[in-house]
Amino acid sequence: MGEPLHVAFASGLSGTWQIDSVTAVVGEGLPEAARLAVVEGWNSEIPPAAVWVVRGVTSHDRYVTRREHDLLAARQPSLGRADASRAALIPLRKSPAWWSLPQDERRSIFEERSHHVGVALEYLPAVARRLHHSRELGEPFDFLTWFEYAPRDAERFDELLRRLRATEEWDYVQREVDIRLAR
């Protein structure tokens, strides 16, 4: 785990990724746009004329144990693989009820009852993932998760999302947008 990395996802007319769809899963969506730029660094320039910009920061693990950490580290691929030409950006906000739970109860819902890590492990190394924390930045979302995968794994990725969205943890999701991209 290195230093926190600030990442801005700016939609508009420029950027490496073409936006294929923007779907409101829970609550308010986000406007459609043509392309998405992924801008890393605290003081990086956002492309002009952005339609919307969401920001987050990579950070240390919040729930995983040593054992889970090591399992994930052994299997999870890095971003930017040559064949991973599909991506998803999933901004998500959890409810005040979630944030008022103490750590042990959030952990219990996250893993012992929703098996968040256990389910995700089944989709590695097909799906690369990077989590960005937004709640402490005054953003409208709490998390921005970025996924990359090859076109042949698109159905498995949809299956992963269906399984996570059916968990008790997702009862606490009060806003979720699903943005699909290709390059």
Added chain:
Amino acid sequence: MGEPLHVAFASGLSGTWQIDSVTAVVGEGLPEAARLAVVEGWNSEIPPAAVWVVRGVTSHDRYVTRREHDLLAARQPSLGRADASRAALIPLRKSPAWWSLPQDERRSIFEERSHHVGVALEYLPAVARRLHHSRELGEPFDFLTWFEYAPRDAERFDELLRRLRATEEWDYVQREVDIRLAR
């Protein structure tokens, strides 16, 4: 636990609090200044000609269990008590080794071995406390802790800090500044 609150601590010529001392406990200190303004809110104005400004965000609990949460909630006083005319601002940065530990090992050092909550509980309700997270803001510190107490409790507050600084958790502190204030 409400919404995250952004707080800027701006030193300079204005502000409610008079700065009595600025002490480098571990690593680099901060410059001396006359007064400190505590500025709450995401878009609040920082007083002009600030000597230094450190920023943080209140957030949800990261380590405490339900039982510890309830014990703390029952005993901890709010900020702004009429007789709490002394304060301390303690900006602190932990090492990369700390942040690379998984949640269960950080929790274990924090409470099972360093008794952070257990020790702090002994000093309630004398010492009021508010923790601000800075690491995800790209700040030089990871945490800013603000304490308020009455002059009669100043020695007990020093004892609290001595006990915490002697714990295994503090082995991971690589920068700490101790700023004392009065109003």
